[in-house]
Amino acid sequence: MEDLQKLLLHDHGLSVSTLPEKGRCLFTTREYSPGEIILSEEPYVSVPNKTPVKSRCDWCFTSSNVKRCSSCQVVWYCGSKCQTSDWKVHRLECQLLAKLEKNRIKSLTPSIRLMVKLYLRRKLQNEKCDRQLQSGERFSISYPCVYGVLPSIYMYCDAKFQWFLLLNLTHFHKDISEVEEMQLVLYAQMASLVNIILQWSTLNIKEIAQNFSKLACNAHTICDSELIPLGTGLYPVISIINHSCSPNSVLVFEGRIATVRAMQTIPKGSEVLISYIETAGSTMTRQKALKDQYFFICSCPRCIKLGEHDDIEESAILEGYRCKNHTCNGFLLRDLESKGFKCQQCGIVREKEEIVKIASEEKTISNKASVALSSCHNKEALDMYLMVEKLQMKLCHPFSINLMRTRETLLKILMELQDWKKALTYCRLTIPVYERVYPKFHPLRGLQYYTCGKLEWLLGYTDEAIKSLTQAVDVLRITHGTNTSFMKDLIAKLEEAQAEASYKLSSMDD
Numbered sequence: 001m002e003d004l005q006k007l008l009l010h011d012h013g014l015s016v017s018t019l020p021e022k023g024r025c026l027f028t029t030r031e032y033s034p035g036e037i038i039l040s041e042e043p044y045v046s047v048p049n050k051t052p053v054k055s056r057c058d059w060c061f062t063s064s065n066v067k068r069c070s071s072c073q074v075v076w077y078c079g080s081k082c083q084t085s086d087w088k089v090h091r092l093e094c095q096l097l098a099k100l101e102k103n104r105i106k107s108l109t110p111s112i113r114l115m116v117k118l119y120l121r122r123k124l125q126n127e128k129c130d131r132q133l134q135s136g137e138r139f140s141i142s143y144p145c146v147y148g149v150l151p152s153i154y155m156y157c158d159a160k161f162q163w164f165l166l167l168n169l170t171h172f173h174k175d176i177s178e179v180e181e182m183q184l185v186l187y188a189q190m191a192s193l194v195n196i197i198l199q200w201s202t203l204n205i206k207e208i209a210q211n212f213s214k215l216a217c218n219a220h221t222i223c224d225s226e227l228i229p230l231g232t233g234l235y236p237v238i239s240i241i242n243h244s245c246s247p248n249s250v251l252v253f254e255g256r257i258a259t260v261r262a263m264q265t266i267p268k269g270s271e272v273l274i275s276y277i278e279t280a281g282s283t284m285t286r287q288k289a290l291k292d293q294y295f296f297i298c299s300c301p302r303c304i305k306l307g308e309h310d311d312i313e314e315s316a317i318l319e320g321y322r323c324k325n326h327t328c329n330g331f332l333l334r335d336l337e338s339k340g341f342k343c344q345q346c347g348i349v350r351e352k353e354e355i356v357k358i359a360s361e362e363k364t365i366s367n368k369a370s371v372a373l374s375s376c377h378n379k380e381a382l383d384m385y386l387m388v389e390k391l392q393m394k395l396c397h398p399f400s401i402n403l404m405r406t407r408e409t410l411l412k413i414l415m416e417l418q419d420w421k422k423a424l425t426y427c428r429l430t431i432p433v434y435e436r437v438y439p440k441f442h443p444l445r446g447l448q449y450y451t452c453g454k455l456e457w458l459l460g461y462t463d464e465a466i467k468s469l470t471q472a473v474d475v476l477r478i479t480h481g482t483n484t485s486f487m488k489d490l491i492a493k494l495e496e497a498q499a500e501a502s503y504k505l506s507s508m509d510d
């Protein structure tokens with residue numbers, strides 16, 4: 001740990017400490033301002049998602065112009081540059097995959113490939129260490145760059161330490177017994193496939209299975225600028241960062257490079273915290289998600305309010321029912337006397353039976369709608385989601401997360417169907433809920449303003465587009481920086497809209 005501290009982080013205004021209740025934590029040794037990069041890192045290993053329709057480059061994750069590796073026929077690259085960059089590890093992986101039976105290739109999941117690559121990378125590092133020791137060279141291993149605001153630096157440490165860093169320390173749940181039995185069986189099956197692929201006599205299936213459980217807590221989903229998942233990567237330094245449901249930093253990706261940015265002023269000596277989960281849900285929902293995947297009970301400033309009046313109210317709004325009186329925006333709580341749900345504003349009680357009836361109808365249609373959507377029957381899915389929305393409007397509070405999700409789906413379908421006007425209506429309906437559930441500088445909030453602005457621009461509503469695109473820039477320049485092509489496009493759109501507005505104004509003056 002001291003090595004990591006001295007060699008890597010100190011110059012970047014960061015330090016690592018250990019807290020009994022969290023394990024390792026990343027702290028700041030100077031102040032960071034909103035939008036400032038705290039650190040950027042390349043993955044130790046990464047793999048793209050497996051989708052039936054789109055293959056992705058194994059190095060940069062693009063889906064454009066990809067071609068299969070002619071030797072293994074499993075991995076795809078967008079060109080020789082990416083193929084060469086990945087060659088050291090893929091050379092070994094390629095030989096193994098080429099030998100694999102067809103039915104085993106079909107069962108290769110991204111997690112299995114990630115584990116195989118992890119073992120291959122360790123093997124390469126061990127071999128390099130041995131060579132350096134034998135030749136009497138300085139004993140050093142270069143780890144992928146960790147970039148800060150300063151120029152990139154390399155961390156020099158021995159391979160054993162790196163492995164320790166990756167798999168022993170980046171995992172803090174004390175006991176594998178916390179993992180559900182079903183999950184353990186699955187990990188054991190996955191480990192056995194890894195063993196078949198690698199065919200190393202020294203491998204221990206139990207150790208591989210445990211490493212799968214560690215990966216589940218430590219690997220990060222690599223997303224594009226619009227937060228669409230592209231793949232999975234293991235980022236050794238970023239995986240030191242702990243979670244908060246009210247984080248001060250955000251993790252975004254540009255290709256395979258992960259960047260952590262401050263979302264607010266972070267004073268010197270504070271813990272850097274990102275969110276591991278969707279933070280829009282109620283405290284109970286968030287805590288369940290964290291316990292199930294990451295094996296801890298969050299005690300962030302939002303979570304410690306569990307059970308307090310404000311927290312109960314917020315949960316009832318986000319995940320509960322609406323008042324029978326549609327002009328009332330009150331939230332409902334269980335009423336012991338009537339066994340129904342009573343509005344806390346006007347006192348009207350909703351019968352439990354009525355709620356159960358609508359909820360079950362909504363669930364049935366919702367299931368059918370999602371089947372239609374996943375089979376790309378967009379028109380059918382649209383009709384069904386409109387029915388779901390109608391039922392949810394009867395059932396849920398206007399600020400309900402479920403209603404918001406249905407409207408997001410309707411927005412997506414309407415965009416696919418190029419019904420821009422209706423898409424804009426749905427986008428606008430989601431904005432007040434986004435503003436309620438996400439903090440000011442949350443990337444999802446910025447992206448929703450951006451979608452709204454693009455639709456308004458397309459429909460010729462220039463003034464509204466300027467307002468929405470300005471809101472998008474204000475948020476996304478903090479979360480995404482201003483140098484990426486995604487942000488340059490957004491800023492160019494805003495400038496175009498502003499130019500058109502001033503042209504219109506000047507022609508009116510004429």
Ligand SMILES: C[S@@+](CC[C@H](N)C(=O)[O-])C[C@H]1O[C@@H](n2cnc3c(N)ncnc32)[C@H](O)[C@@H]1O
Binds near residue numbers: 241
């Ligand atoms: C990606 S690791 C983060 C670094 C970790 N603290 C370590 O020592 O390696 C994720 C694990 O850290 C712990 N963790 C993260 N955030 C936490 C929090 N807010 N409270 C308690 N434990 C937390 C959990 O054990 C979780 O599974």
